Amino acid sequence: MVIVFALLALALVAALYGYLWRRLVRDTTTSWGRPREIATVVFVVGPVLMLAALFAEVGHAPFVLRRTLAWPGFLWMALSLYLLPAVVAGEVLRPLVSRLVDRFGFGRPEPERPEGQPSQPAGTTPQALGPTRRLVVSRMVGGTAATAAAATVGYGTYGVLRGPRVRRVTVPLAKLPRAAHGYRIAVVSDIHLGPILGRGFAQRVVDTINATQPDLIAVVGDLVDGSVKDLGPAAAPLTQLSARHGAYFVTGNHEYFSGAAQWVEEIRRLGLRPLENARTELARFDLAGVNDIAGEGTGQGPDFDRALGGRDPARACVLLAHQPVQIHEAVRHHVDLQLSGHTHGGQLWPGNLIATEVNPTVAGLDRYGDTQLYVSRGAGAWGPPTRVRAPSDITVVELASKQA
Numbered sequence: 001m002v003i004v005f006a007l008l009a010l011a012l013v014a015a016l017y018g019y020l021w022r023r024l025v026r027d028t029t030t031s032w033g034r035p036r037e038i039a040t041v042v043f044v045v046g047p048v049l050m051l052a053a054l055f056a057e058v059g060h061a062p063f064v065l066r067r068t069l070a071w072p073g074f075l076w077m078a079l080s081l082y083l084l085p086a087v088v089a090g091e092v093l094r095p096l097v098s099r100l101v102d103r104f105g106f107g108r109p110e111p112e113r114p115e116g117q118p119s120q121p122a123g124t125t126p127q128a129l130g131p132t133r134r135l136v137v138s139r140m141v142g143g144t145a146a147t148a149a150a151a152t153v154g155y156g157t158y159g160v161l162r163g164p165r166v167r168r169v170t171v172p173l174a175k176l177p178r179a180a181h182g183y184r185i186a187v188v189s190d191i192h193l194g195p196i197l198g199r200g201f202a203q204r205v206v207d208t209i210n211a212t213q214p215d216l217i218a219v220v221g222d223l224v225d226g227s228v229k230d231l232g233p234a235a236a237p238l239t240q241l242s243a244r245h246g247a248y249f250v251t252g253n254h255e256y257f258s259g260a261a262q263w264v265e266e267i268r269r270l271g272l273r274p275l276e277n278a279r280t281e282l283a284r285f286d287l288a289g290v291n292d293i294a295g296e297g298t299g300q301g302p303d304f305d306r307a308l309g310g311r312d313p314a315r316a317c318v319l320l321a322h323q324p325v326q327i328h329e330a331v332r333h334h335v336d337l338q339l340s341g342h343t344h345g346g347q348l349w350p351g352n353l354i355a356t357e358v359n360p361t362v363a364g365l366d367r368y369g370d371t372q373l374y375v376s377r378g379a380g381a382w383g384p385p386t387r388v389r390a391p392s393d394i395t396v397v398e399l400a401s402k403q404a
Helices: 002-024 034-058 063-104 133-161 199-211 228-240 253-257 260-269 293-298 304-308 324-332 351-358
Strands: 165-173 183-188 216-220 247-250 278-281 286-289 317-320 337-340 364-368 371-375 393-401
Touching (some): 002 034, 002 133, 063 133, 165 364, 199 228, 199 393, 228 260, 253 293, 278 304, 286 304, 304 317, 324 371, 337 393
Parallel strands (some): 216 247, 286 317, 317 337, 337 371
Antiparallel strands (some): 183 393
């Protein structure tokens, strides 16, 4: 069944790319010349690189291979995602464009071909006669679709590479004492250091966090996509994180794909404090952290009783948990605020629609009973280094006392 499903999926991918090739390449060129040949090669090599990059990433291929395939493969994936709806939208607009072309006389009419006679005068070529109106329409519609898709991906990639922007959110907590009013937690998730985002990106994230001058830093999972051996140098700037009460870390699902135990030790060496189903009592409230759900397969999953059991219920509690779906256990344990990531805000529209189906909250602040949940869109990106309608962020959560 797996093989049948894979073959059907490949057939569907081939059919979709065949449709895109027909509209963007065949219909916009007149014959098998250099432009059509080059574009056809791109439409063959692009999907191959995309699938190779995806399989290399999920199959944990050698890092040098992942790094070689990542840029072209994942950018082609993002471009494909927006080429298809752009070309489909072009089908809807094609009749209108055709009428405008006819009205303003662009191109020559389609030649009538009497039976048994050539479609153009002897000794001439289609290029010499000029493009037909049908060709003009195809080029206008196809060119606009390709430009729109490329511009969308280009801007979304620029948004990731320039680094996350700072968001500020005020969260009132009923149990927070007046002395802790205005306490600031810098929340960062989903940095995804890997074959594309490396040391330079980590430095931008660190600089952005430090510029907010937080009281505490919370790194809520999915820091890396690779081993300590491959990505240790990329994560080195984390040693520069600076906050009055330190920096804390909990695992995300990608840590368990990358050697969670080694990364926890590396994080500790870099100066952050891992909270592995653990709690620390700060001066004004409790800070707890639980492992990600992905650790359950190796006996390292979340243990809310261990992290939250036996605490003073009169004290406010802030919980670091990578996935928003962990909110239900947080409610059961009377947590006041859970800080999460994981969703990327959908990362690539319309991915937010899918994220909404599998997460209680995709981004922002929400309330579940007496527990509030804040979900960051994350600082980096997984797969394509691109975000569309889901900008990356580092959030400064300012705690507010209702007694102030």
